Amino acid sequence: MATAWPTAQVKPPMRDHGFHQLRIARVVSETADTRSFVLEVPPELAAAFAYEAGQFCTFRVPIDDQQHFRSYSMSSTPAVDTELQVTVKRVPGGVVSNWMIDTLAPGDVIETSCPAGVFCLGPDDGDVVAFAAGSGITPVFSIVKAALASTSRRVRVLYANRDRDSIIFAAALERLGERHPGRLAVAHHLDVEEGFVDADVVGPFISTGADAEYFICGPAPFMDLVEGALVDRHVDERRVHVERFTPPEPIPQPEPENVEASGSRVTIELGGRTDGVDHHPGTTILQTARQMGMTPPSSCESGSCATCMARLVEGAVTMHVNDALTDDEVEEGWVLTCQAVPTTSSVRVRYEGV
């Protein structure tokens, strides 16, 4: 009998930051514009690919001689599913989502980082309340399965979609409800029938119990609305988890002619090259590397995906946003370079595994 996938409970001392080639075992058609990709993880990579429900992998995809980095959340759940699976929905005009859906077939090999992310269940036992829209159901589906299988928590999901045909995992969610009577309530909201979700729709889902834990994932306006409703009801922000698929606001890149040096010296090591430069105020480490002509890995540029993570080997930085690194990783010296700015006169950063 196949054994369930290991959970990332025992963390390796350092995250494997490299990219690995995984073979696609199966492609599952979920809806007209959504596919799941089941990935084969060889035994020697099983420990590195241990994950928690709600985490994601970042794929490195070469298209037309250019490398693109995109993150996709696991729709599978460790301790429940025997295989690792991600689910990709087409974004109109999107480079990578369309390429994956139109091109990838069983037997193909794709490059991916190891699982990362902090959009995961906490240790408490209060209700789990999730707000998902469109492809935002992917990590939520993983979390819901984990909560039902590994805890006794009750789970409520508000799941918004354009119309009935665009509901991903509709049948699987129904089956889960039947298998866990009284513990899972899924409310579908269809824009074509009821208009966009508003605060009146969200309100009844906000638990009065102070120990409820909230998860939000979907398009930016949906997420903003739900977050606003939770703030209005004074929900403790530490109980609210958000996973943004699109950056809220990119950090503006200062114009080179308008910036003074800040007094900090930034040294960056990447792929056998080491270079130093005087730091420009407001410029992130990632932007500084690019100013030096380096091309470090990066993807979301909003502190969510960890593709740009590097080791701080000297000095100190502050991160505007960190929605991707665990406390342990920060303790070990990892930083999200898309969010990190120096706070000491000398900073040295090393990109590892690239």
Ligand SMILES: Cc1cc2nc3c(=O)[nH]c(=O)nc-3n(C[C@H](O)[C@H](O)[C@H](O)COP(=O)(O)OP(=O)(O)OC[C@H]3O[C@@H](n4cnc5c(N)ncnc54)[C@H](O)[C@@H]3O)c2cc1C
């Ligand atoms: C942590 C994380 C986890 C993610 N998990 C998933 C997942 O499980 N499933 C999934 O399908 N996607 C997921 N995404 C989004 C995914 O990484 C890509 O951003 C998305 O597939 C679009 O990439 P693209 O190359 O097709 O589009 P691009 O060529 O990058 O973008 C084309 C246009 O679409 C806009 N856009 C980009 N992403 C979106 C979006 N999600 N919705 C609407 N417009 C968008 C861009 O601003 C741009 O204008 C996740 C993102 C992050 C950061």
